[in-house]
Amino acid sequence: MNENLKLAIQASIEAGEAIMDIYQQDFNVEYKLDDSPLTIADQKSNEVIMNYLQTTPIPIISEENKQLDYSERKDWKQCWIVDPLDGTKEFIKKNGEFTVNIALIENQQVQLGVIYVPATKHLYFADVTQNLAKEIVLQNIDASVEEILNQSTSLKLQNNQAKVRIVGSRSHMNEDTTNFIASVEEKTDKKVEIVSKGSSLKFCLVASGQADIYPRFAPTMEWDTAAGQAICKAVGLQVIDHNTGQEMLYNRENLLNNYFMVSNQNLISNE
Structure with missing residues (x-):
């Protein structure tokens, strides 16, 4: 498996655990300038993911980081794009429908993607270059990435005629x-x-x-x-x-x- 994909999977799972630590408590909600909600879970998840991704030489665009001007980004051949907690409104409602999103971009096109659902431990991941897309509900969050790959099942499109x-x-x-x-x-x-x-x-x-x-x-x-x-x-x-x-x-x-x-x-x- 692509080493960057392994890293993103590990980061998403650990970030998901940080989110769930907050989810199970009472937490405060702040609002950004655009009125979108922000919780400490967004920030904790971002810290975890940054710790993983900053070990690579690839620059990062994250919702919770200060956004760089395009003049600094325009020549990037690759970049990570991260939403540490997608669905903050769902998180606040405590309906479980929130995710950790990590993607790798090359020449403006998606290459890798990981979506992790902390509340259900449902993991989706993909390597576009290999036409590989899989899912798994984790029974053990400490499982190795190799175990996750071996135990996961392929995503397949289904046509519904009805x-x-x-x-x-x-x-x-x-x-x-x-x-x-x-x-x-x-x-x-x-x-x-x-x-x-x-x-x-x-x-x-x-x-x-x-x-x-x-x-x-x-x-x-x-x-x-x-x-x-x-x-x-x-x-x-x-x-x-x-x-x-x-x-x-x-x-x-x-x-x-x-x-x-x-x-x-x-x-x-x-x-």
């Missing part, structure tokens, strides 16, 4: 999304089912065949999507930027993503 399953955000469903769902209902004879999830788990639903389409018509940042895109890409899916019509790129001048779509196949027509 219905179209559309992923909706647990906390961010909006008018554009509901309009898109309505348009799908008009264009297909299949039953349309809404599958709700928080955080980057929405990508995992499509990559694991539990959903068919993930439309995102709400703001996200690069750290919200990079790891999920890597997992989707490794199973043969594309995350398409609505503005460019192309696969979403990373380490852009503006770290705010455009709207995007992940789709298993063309399920929104009658053909």
